[in-house]
Amino acid sequence: xxxxxxxxxxxxxxxxxxxxxxxxxxxxxxxxxxxxxxxxxxxxxxxxxxxxxxxxxxxxxxxxxxxxxxxxxxxxxxxxxxxxxxxxxxxxxxxxxxxxxxxxxxxxxxxxxxxxxxxxxxxxxxxxxxxxxxxxxxxxxxxxxxxxxxxxxxxxxxxxxxxxxxxxxxxxxxxxxxxxxxxxxxxxxxxxxxxxxxxxxxxxxxxxxxxxxxxxxxxxxxxxxxxxxxxxxxxxxxxxxxxxxxxxxxxxxxxxxxxxxxxxxxxxxxxxxxxxxxxxxxxxxxxxxxxxxxxxxxxxxxxxxxxxxxxxxxx
Amino acid sequence: xxxxxxxxxxxxxxxxxxxxxxxxxxxxxxxxxxxxxxxxxxxxxxxxxxxxxxxxxxxxxxxxxxxxxxxxxxxxxxxxxxxxxxxxxxxxxxxxxxxxxxxxxxxxxxxxxxxxxxxxxxxxxxxxxxxxxxxxxxxxxxxxxxxxxxxxxxxxxxxxxxxxxxxxxxxxxxxxxxxxxxxxxxxxxxxxxxxxxxxxxxxxxxxxxxxxxxxxxxxxxxxxxxxxxxxxxxxxxxxxxxxxxxxxxxxxxxxxxxxxxxxxxxxxxxxxxxxxxxxxxxxxxxxxxxxxxxxxxxxxxxxxxxxxxxxxxxxxxxxxxxxxxxxxxxxxxxxxxxxxxxxxxxxxxxxxxxxxxxxxxxxxxxxxxxxxxxxxxxxxxxxxxxxxxxxxxxxxxxxxxxxxxxxxxxxxxxxxxxxxxxxxxxxxxxxxxxxxxxxxxxxxxxxxxxxxxxxxxxxxxxxxxxxxxxxxxxxxxxxxxxxxxxxxxxxxxx
Numbered sequence: 001x002x003x004x005x006x007x008x009x010x011x012x013x014x015x016x017x018x019x020x021x022x023x024x025x026x027x028x029x030x031x032x033x034x035x036x037x038x039x040x041x042x043x044x045x046x047x048x049x050x051x052x053x054x055x056x057x058x059x060x061x062x063x064x065x066x067x068x069x070x071x072x073x074x075x076x077x078x079x080x081x082x083x084x085x086x087x088x089x090x091x092x093x094x095x096x097x098x099x100x101x102x103x104x105x106x107x108x109x110x111x112x113x114x115x116x117x118x119x120x121x122x123x124x125x126x127x128x129x130x131x132x133x134x135x136x137x138x139x140x141x142x143x144x145x146x147x148x149x150x151x152x153x154x155x156x157x158x159x160x161x162x163x164x165x166x167x168x169x170x171x172x173x174x175x176x177x178x179x180x181x182x183x184x185x186x187x188x189x190x191x192x193x194x195x196x197x198x199x200x201x202x203x204x205x206x207x208x209x210x211x212x213x214x215x216x217x218x219x220x221x222x223x224x225x226x227x228x229x230x231x232x233x234x235x236x237x238x239x240x241x242x243x244x245x246x247x248x249x250x251x252x253x254x255x256x257x258x259x260x261x262x263x264x265x266x267x268x269x270x271x272x273x274x275x276x277x278x279x280x281x282x283x284x285x286x287x288x289x290x291x292x293x294x295x296x297x298x299x300x301x302x303x304x305x306x307x308x309x310x311x312x313x314x315x
Numbered sequence: 316x317x318x319x320x321x322x323x324x325x326x327x328x329x330x331x332x333x334x335x336x337x338x339x340x341x342x343x344x345x346x347x348x349x350x351x352x353x354x355x356x357x358x359x360x361x362x363x364x365x366x367x368x369x370x371x372x373x374x375x376x377x378x379x380x381x382x383x384x385x386x387x388x389x390x391x392x393x394x395x396x397x398x399x400x401x402x403x404x405x406x407x408x409x410x411x412x413x414x415x416x417x418x419x420x421x422x423x424x425x426x427x428x429x430x431x432x433x434x435x436x437x438x439x440x441x442x443x444x445x446x447x448x449x450x451x452x453x454x455x456x457x458x459x460x461x462x463x464x465x466x467x468x469x470x471x472x473x474x475x476x477x478x479x480x481x482x483x484x485x486x487x488x489x490x491x492x493x494x495x496x497x498x499x500x501x502x503x504x505x506x507x508x509x510x511x512x513x514x515x516x517x518x519x520x521x522x523x524x525x526x527x528x529x530x531x532x533x534x535x536x537x538x539x540x541x542x543x544x545x546x547x548x549x550x551x552x553x554x555x556x557x558x559x560x561x562x563x564x565x566x567x568x569x570x571x572x573x574x575x576x577x578x579x580x581x582x583x584x585x586x587x588x589x590x591x592x593x594x595x596x597x598x599x600x601x602x603x604x605x606x607x608x609x610x611x612x613x614x615x616x617x618x619x620x621x622x623x624x625x626x627x628x629x630x631x632x633x634x635x636x637x638x639x640x641x642x643x644x645x646x647x648x649x650x651x652x653x654x655x656x657x658x659x660x661x662x663x664x665x666x667x668x669x670x671x672x673x674x675x676x677x678x679x680x681x682x683x684x685x686x687x688x689x690x691x692x693x694x695x696x697x698x699x700x701x702x703x704x705x706x707x708x709x710x711x712x713x714x715x716x717x718x719x720x721x722x723x724x725x726x727x728x729x730x731x732x733x734x735x736x737x738x739x740x741x742x743x744x745x746x747x748x749x750x751x752x753x754x755x756x757x758x759x760x761x762x763x764x765x766x767x768x769x770x771x772x773x774x775x776x777x778x779x780x781x782x783x784x785x786x787x788x789x790x791x792x793x794x795x796x797x798x799x800x801x802x803x804x805x806x807x808x809x
Contacts, residue, residue: 262534264507
């Protein structure tokens with residue numbers, strides 16, 4: 001187990017270094033000068049020079065990479081070009097929206113997918129199974145931003161149960177804030193829940209066909225007992241993989257949903273920063289997302305090892 | 316003395332009664348707009364969103380723009396101009412306090428103007444201040460500004476958001492904690508979401524009628540529509556989806572104001588790039604373009620056709636659209652005369668706003684009809700600034716020039732469309748030196764005619780500014796003489 005853990009940890013470290021180089025280079029070659037973006041059409045050359053000086057846009061590529069990457073190591077993400085506030089603080093603020101949103105969506109999609117997948121698998125070929133398959137097909141096919149707009153139309157404009165978007169902040173009260181995140185979380189969760197349901201169902205069906213389930217039934221367990229005691233846990237491996245991928249997707253992929261609901265999250269920050277050429281913010285946020293994805297994958301790998309003891313021993 | 320006290324008491328009792336009478340009227344407002352300010356220092360960036368939130372609400376200048384674009388006294392209650400037009404002596408209002416409680420004095424004015432024109436200034440409109448020779452403090456409420464040359468638009472320049480008066484002690488934090496003299500105080504900014512202001516109880520002038528103001532930032536047009544429809548916001552200034560306006564007009568809950576702006580939207584031509592350096596070719600393009608089709612197709616009918624680089628709501632505007640009437644046959648003839656009977660190919664670079672992207676497609680089709688092929692490329696703003704504005708690497712582009720009274724850009728041969736005409740440069744120098752309003756008006760009209768006749772660019776339309784608001788809100792600015800959402804006179808009707 002320890003060897004497995006260390007190996008995974010090393011690959012985690014290497015992935016991070018590689019990602020930081022790629023992100024930095026990719027963004028440094030993007031054309032566009034943050035100073036002229038900020039000062040607009042009437043700016044004078046000397047004013048632009050003064051601003052570039054202050055932003056620290058001089059120096060060689062390597063120097064700037066070293067400053068940035070070195071800062072990241074000690075938790076200093078630099079200072080935003082446009083907002084002129086520390087990037088770390090901005091990201092932290094935005095994470096208070098994006099992280100709960102992603103978690104909320106993940107919980108919703110798990111709460112929907114697990115029962116639905118198990119239910120459909122245990123009644124294979126029935127009308128119930130057909131209905132679950134049909135609905136999930138629809139859930140995958142519908143673009144989530146479109147579904148989001150539809151929900152706004154129904155629940156915000158017509159029924160007035162929710163506001164059309166925005167986020168009052170956690171200071172406004174836990175449930176008030178949670179309510180503001182509900183529609184976005186549902187919109188985010190819908191396609192994820194659909195995928196997860198299908199994966200859960202097919203994985204469980206595979207497992208249910210295995211010899212050990214027949215053995216379990218033969219030694220006298222009921223269908224339900226065999227399902228819950230032996231099949232579900234064994235069916236979880238592909239489901240965990242998808243769940244891990246989904247969490248990263250929920251965090252990184254919320255850009256569109258955050259714009260539809262004008263939530264002050266990470267996605268919106270990246271969106272604004274790219275157009276303002278606030279490269280340091282973009283670099284740091286992307287790096288953070290990469291970090292999150294890699295750590296989640298690492299955690300999923302560890303979870304496999306927990307679910308499947310064979311993986312621990314394999315080299 | 317006692318009588319005065321009694322009078323004062325009576326007045327305040329009446330005021331109290333009056334305020335109790337309207338106590339049920341709402342006194343807070345949520346105003347939405349598309350773009351969020353990058354930071355809160357109007358003197359340190361070009362972003363119009365900064366002025367849209369802070370101009371006149373939080374920060375004030377020596378002079379200020381009224382809703383009609385007129386220049387009115389601001390922090391300066393009066394001024395004297397010397398015979399030679401070079402010296403302006405401003406008398407400041409008494410008892411003006413910054414939001415941190417300190418007094419506004421002539422020193423603050425000197426500091427603000429000196430900061431804007433300093434060598435390391437980061438003022439996006441530094442040109443407004445470069446004509447200043449010295450700024451002297453005469454006494455705490457009097458400041459004397461001496462110019463290098465007479466400048467007829469100096470008072471106008473001092474009304475810009477970039478010329479507001481700031482205090483030296485608040486400069487350090489101004490980007491996140493703006494401290495001004497206005498009728499509203501800044502209270503809070505949740506980045507990515509909203510900015511809160513509250514009424515300044517110690518305001519020196521007419522106090523604001525609202526107690527609390529929240530600006531929300533909603534960039535997506537569909538989300539903007541939903542937010543207004545669900546009444547999450549009370550007003551949306553600069554509403555981004557003109558196609559939805561008729562729906563709001565038909566709804567009695569809302570009022571729709573379609574005002575004008577200082578945004579001359581033009582099809583700019585690179586005057587140094589062949590074949591666009593040929594005036595006949597530019598004239599042909601001007602006649603090949605059907606403005607009304609663009610206004611209808613790209614802006615859903617909102618926008619005023621223009622024939623020169625000047626705002627139609629200005630009293631000095633001349634309607635010169637006749638110089639470039641839609642006439643594809645004439646365009647073809649002019650192209651043939653210029654030696655391009657077979658047409659030619661050029662680039663058309665489009666920044667993100669819908670006027671450019673949608674308008675660009677229509678213009679490309681119209682130009683194709685007379686034989687001009689365009690290679691369209693869609694650029695982000697940062698790319699547009701780099702390639703088109705700075706690099707001058709373009710044939711044609713569409714852009715809206717939103718600065719007020721910016722015809723002076725035609726006197727700058729290095730400006731991106733590279734119009735270099737000594738006559739115009741002289742005309743503009745005369746205009747700058749002239750402070751007699753009538754003579755200025757004549758010169759301004761001549762300037763408009765000159766650039767129209769030279770077909771520097773194809774002048775399309777004046778950008779409209781749609782505002783949707785709750786039907787009960789009164790006192791909103793309809794027009795945008797400068798980018799601002801002046802809420803000082805806004806109130807809720809019972």
